[in-house]
Amino acid sequence: MSDWKQSLQKTRYVMDGLLLISFMIISAPQATGVPLHEWLSIVFIIPFAIHILLHWDWFKQSFRRLFGKLPAKERFNIVWNYLLYLMMILGFVSGFLVSVALLPALNIDLHIQDFWSKIHHDSCTLLMPMLGVHLALHWGWIAKLTKRMFAKEVSS
Amino acid sequence: MKYLKQSWQRRTLIVMCISVLVSVCMIALENTQWADHINQVGYSHGAEEQGPAEGGKRNMPSYMMYILPFVKEIVLIGVPLLITIGWLKLAGLVKTLMKRIRPS
Numbered sequence: 001m002s003d004w005k006q007s008l009q010k011t012r013y014v015m016d017g018l019l020l021i022s023f024m025i026i027s028a029p030q031a032t033g034v035p036l037h038e039w040l041s042i043v044f045i046i047p048f049a050i051h052i053l054l055h056w057d058w059f060k061q062s063f064r065r066l067f068g069k070l071p072a073k074e075r076f077n078i079v080w081n082y083l084l085y086l087m088m089i090l091g092f093v094s095g096f097l098v099s100v101a102l103l104p105a106l107n108i109d110l111h112i113q114d115f116w117s118k119i120h121h122d123s124c125t126l127l128m129p130m131l132g133v134h135l136a137l138h139w140g141w142i143a144k145l146t147k148r149m150f151a152k153e154v155s156s
Numbered sequence: 157m158k159y160l161k162q163s164w165q166r167r168t169l170i171v172m173c174i175s176v177l178v179s180v181c182m183i184a185l186e187n188t189q190w191a192d193h194i195n196q197v198g199y200s201h202g203a204e205e206q207g208p209a210e211g212g213k214r215n216m217p218s219y220m221m222y223i224l225p226f227v228k229e230i231v232l233i234g235v236p237l238l239i240t241i242g243w244l245k246l247a248g249l250v251k252t253l254m255k256r257i258r259p260s
Contacts, residue, residue, distance in 0.1 A: 005158070006158075008159045011159055011160065015160075024226065024229055027225075027229055028225035028226055028229060029225075030221065030224070030225040031221065031222045031223075031224075031225045031226065049168060049171060050160060052171050053160055053164060053167050053168065053171070054159060054160060056167055073244070073247075086178065089175055089178050089179055089182065090182055092179070093179045093182045093183060097183075113186060113191070113195055114194055114195050114197075114198050114199040114200075115185075115186055115190075115191040115194040115195050115199070116186070117199050117200075118194055118199040119185075125232070128229060128232035128233050129232055129233070129235070129236040130236075131233050132232070132233040132234060132235065132236030132237035132240065133236050133237070133240045135233070135237050136236070136237045136238075136239075136240030136241045136244065137240065137244075139237075139241055139244075
């Protein structure tokens with residue numbers, strides 16, 4: 001596993017693993033407490049951006065491919081990834097707008113609307129099953145890379 | 157990390173610009189009638205999850221407060237994950253059977 005930085009697939013695997021762990025931590029404000037949840041959500045932008053940067057080629061090609069001839073699974077995968085991105089952005093935006101620790105700490109006074117509280121709760125709850133489907137759509141890749149990573153670990 | 161460093165500034169700028177643009181569009185949602193309706197009716201986050209026990213606090217060990225949110229996440233992510241994997245395997249199986257029955 002020491003050479004994971006030299007392989008794009010392995011770099012993606014490690015970074016995606018970190019993204020999943022960090023997502024699970026920030027999705028449990030009842031466990032971490034709201035102030036830590038808000039500050040960690042800011043830090044979460046980094047692995048989220050890394051995830052997009054590491055799949056840059058897919059993003060570049062996906063929009064063009066969407067209008068071409070594609071198997072139904074591939075088309076669904078592209079649309080689902082876009083929806084997941086939009087839902088994630090909605091979670092971020094609504095999270096900022098209902099912030100009780102982060103924005104006051106930055107001396108930004110904001111009136112919290114019930115609308116954004118509801119949107120934040122609903123969008124972030126919906127993100128979890130959406131993520132489950134996203135993982136399932138890439139399950140073949142996850143299983144293959146897990147075997148490769150583990151095999152390398154044993155041989156070294 | 158060489159793959160990440162490849163023109164990362166330009167790529168990050170593009171991602172940030174698109175994300176900010178999408179965010180601004182989303183903020184406009186607060187001007188809709190839907191938002192007005194929710195604001196008028198009111199919404200209290202977490203109020204419905206309060207238990208009936210005294211003072212709204214449930215009788216459970218304190219460590220469960222840290223474990224239960226993660227259990228909820230594992231269920232909410234894991235169940236759709238398993239259902240989708242099952243569905244994909246079934247679809248693959250049906251496709252293979254159809255090919256065997258009607259080879260083109």
